[in-house]
Amino acid sequence: MASGFAQWGNDLYTGRRSYDIVGLRRRWYLIAVALVLASAALLLVKGLNPGIEFRGGSQFTVSGASTLEQQPAIDAVGSVAADEEARVSTVGASAIRVQTATLTNDEVEQVRGALAGAYDVPVGEVTSSFIGPTWGADVSSKAVTGLVVFLALVSVVMTIYFRNWRMAAAALLALFHDLVITVGIYALVGWEVTPATVIGFLTILGYSMYDTVVVFDKVRENTAGVLDQSRTTYGEQANLAVNQTLVRSINTSVVALLPVSAILFVGAFILGAGTLRDIALALFVGMLVGTFSSVFLATPLEVTLREREPKVVAHTKKVLSLRGGPATTQSGATPAMAAGTTGYATQLLPGQHLGTAAQPKRRKSGRK
Template sequence: MAVGFAQWGNDLYTGRRSYNIVGRKRLWFTISLSLVAICTILLVKPGLNPGIEFRGGSEFVISGVSTSEQKLATDTLMAFAPEEIPRVTTVGSSSLRIQTAQLDNAQVEKASVALAAAFNVPATQITSNFVGPSWGQDVSSKAIRGLVVFLVLLAIVLTVYFRHWRMAAAALLALFHDLIITVGIYAAVGWEVTPATVIGFLTILGYSIYDTVVVFDKVRENTIGVLDQSRFTYAEKANLAINQTLVRSINTSVVALLPVSGILFIGAFVLGAGTLRDIALALFVGMTIGAFSSIFLATPFEVLLRDREPKLREHTAKVMANRAKAGSGDEVGAAAVGRATAQLRPGSHQGNSAQPRRRK
């Protein structure tokens, strides 16, 4: 299996095997737009579930009790804050966390006594605290400002590095695509949005742009001087770049997702609600969607933008006309680019593998 995968990756890099990803860009765009539309609807209804750090309120933690008695906790606190249904979650295997609307000091003391009596535990096993909504608002505003600054600097750096604004635009599109889908899926799951969740959302931006930049760097390398030849189009050479980095993208994604998956399942099924679970879900979804966008969305969109340039349109028409005259219309796409690349690569004989060399 390892040898087969390695051979598959080598075939992709040399062009012996190729997938026409850029040529099917309409399919990938349709899939991405559908996912974005669904996740946008999910952000409206049911919407995100902000944690106590963002909406404010009182919180009680009961230790050493059965986690199956959540209804008892809800009924007990409903008497003190009937305007809001308490949110009860498990913490580990023997603790319950109850969040409710803001209570004053007297109500907090009475609620603690009522919970201790209801669960038949000492008052020392119940802790309470209050979180004001201003803290969450401050975190949200700083996160938004940081995101805007990050996107502006990213657009400038990518434009300067790749010497073309279209690659920067495609990378930013992939970032928004990943962020919207990740937040939408988080809203569908219904888990609380905590500061750890926000950190996870911001982290996936860095992962997504890293994967996209690697692919774009190969696109730039393959397309240098593309207008100086008349055998292959810009789209074909860009498609070859995707195929050449496909194995690297898969390996990087799998290696990154394995520990995140472990954290997610341990956090969800062993440790209960908490920081690990919140950040792991955001990372798991974001890394998965980021791998998809870097392969199937960023480069096809960049090619779509470049195809609007008059010089590239003329060049593409010229390449197609030359093929029609030569009668080689069947040898199009990234596979043709790969075969030519392999023939020019020192030490590679796959271009004439059917003709063994004769010894002199």
């Protein structure tokens, strides 16, 4: 099985086997738009569930509780402050966490006593803390600032590194796709958004960007000098780059998702630790969606932008005409290009593979 997977990877790298990822880009665009719209609808309808760190309030932790039922905690808070809504969750195997709105000092002491009686523990086993909303607002402000600075730096660095603003634009669109879907899943699940969640959101942007840069680096390598030859088009060479990095993307994602999955399962179902599950869910969804965008969105978007350049359009028209390809439209693009289905995985000459198709011929030296 391992040898078969290795052979599959070798075939993808040399071009003997190829998947028409770039040519079928309209399909991936429709899937991505549908997921983004669904996530946006979830955010509008359900919204996020901000944790106490963002909304402020009082928090109580009952250690060594005789039961993990939530109703006793709700009744205990209601006996002191009837108008307050209590958020109750379990922490580990024998602890209860209760969150309420801001309470006075007297109400805090009364709730501690009521919780101790409800769970049959000494009052000393019930700890309390207060978190002001100002701290949460400060965290939110810094998170937004960090996101804006990150995206600005990504745009500048990628434009300078690749000498191509189109790659930077495609990468930013892919990042937007990853972030919106991850936040939408979080709204669907309904877990509280904590500082750990925000850290997870920012982390997945870096992971997705890393994977995208690797693919773009291969795209740049494959398309260097592509306009100086007439065997393959820009889109075909970009599609080859995606295929050549496909195995690497899969392996990297699987290796990264395995420990995150373990943390998510342990944090959510065994330890009941909110911090673990909060960041693990964001990382799990973000890495999964980031892999999709790196393979099926980033490069197709970049090709779509590049194929609007007159010189690329003219070159594609020339290559297809030499092959006896379809007639071009008035804009210079073939009908298949306009539909986004140029068949980039199959445009090969007899005895040729894409790994060498774009290499221009070199003049022979006169030296012996």
